[in-house]
Amino acid sequence: MNILLDSAKVDFITSANEYYPIDGITTNPTILAKEKRPYIEILQEIVSIIGSEKMLHVQVLSTNAKEIVKEAEYVSQILNGNIYIKIPVVPEGFKAMMTLQKLNIKVTATAVFTPQQALMAAKAGASFVAPYVNRIDNISGDGVKVVADIVKIFDTYHIKTQVLAASFKNVEQVQKVCLAGTHGVTVSEDVFINLYHHPLTEWSVNTFIEDWESVYGKGAILGEV
Numbered sequence: 001m002n003i004l005l006d007s008a009k010v011d012f013i014t015s016a017n018e019y020y021p022i023d024g025i026t027t028n029p030t031i032l033a034k035e036k037r038p039y040i041e042i043l044q045e046i047v048s049i050i051g052s053e054k055m056l057h058v059q060v061l062s063t064n065a066k067e068i069v070k071e072a073e074y075v076s077q078i079l080n081g082n083i084y085i086k087i088p089v090v091p092e093g094f095k096a097m098m099t100l101q102k103l104n105i106k107v108t109a110t111a112v113f114t115p116q117q118a119l120m121a122a123k124a125g126a127s128f129v130a131p132y133v134n135r136i137d138n139i140s141g142d143g144v145k146v147v148a149d150i151v152k153i154f155d156t157y158h159i160k161t162q163v164l165a166a167s168f169k170n171v172e173q174v175q176k177v178c179l180a181g182t183h184g185v186t187v188s189e190d191v192f193i194n195l196y197h198h199p200l201t202e203w204s205v206n207t208f209i210e211d212w213e214s215v216y217g218k219g220a221i222l223g224e225v
């Protein structure tokens with residue numbers, strides 16, 4: 001089960017990568033544009049932080065297959081990493097996916113809102129499909145059910161493409177897609193922190209330390225008192 005960070009903030013990525021075994025990073029044009037500096041510089045920095053084995057998913061901008069393939073080749077060549085090219089599930093996108101499969105360039109199908117789109121992308125050669133859970137929920141859909149249905153269809157047909165659920169606004173959505181059997185999630189900084197942060201954990205840790213220090217002294221640790 002993969003946990004990726006949906007971010008282009010290098011400070012956050014650096015710190016999270018130090019204290020947690022994240023599986024990679026997803027970016028999209030919106031996330032990169034927020035940083036207001038050369039995108040290639042950001043992507044190169046991300047690869048140098050996470051290394052060349054963890055995944056980096058980068059989205060293309062072109063709307064025709066030929067140009068999408070060109071962008072994919074450029075990004076794959078210039079970045080010395082484990083790159084996945086994010087391509088929307090539209091006809092020119094499928095066409096590009098078929099070409100990229102032959103070129104051994106890995107693809108993540110993005111902007112997925114239905115199980116049928118996911119199946120189409122898998123058959124066109126995508127390694128991952130990224131259903132947008134919160135955006136589905138926002139228009140009175142059921143994002144978790146979409147993920148569950150994709151997982152079921154892939155299982156039924158023994159499809160190797162993995163589900164990388166995306167677009168989360170809270171931990172409950174993440175928990176539910178995990179229960180539905182998603183192969184991975186990509187989460188923003190806020191959601192990532194909330195995956196482990198709990199006020200009772202903080203309170204418990206502080207109480208243990210207070211009780212201990214009341215007897216053994218401030219800063220006392222095992223082996224040193």
Ligand SMILES: O=P(O)(O)OC[C@H]1O[C@](O)(CO)[C@@H](O)[C@@H]1O
Pocket residue numbers: 006026027028031057086110111130132134135166167168186
């Ligand atoms: O609805 P949001 O939070 O903008 O998320 C859309 C998601 O789609 C992706 O583009 C899929 O990888 C992510 O980068 C992002 O999490």
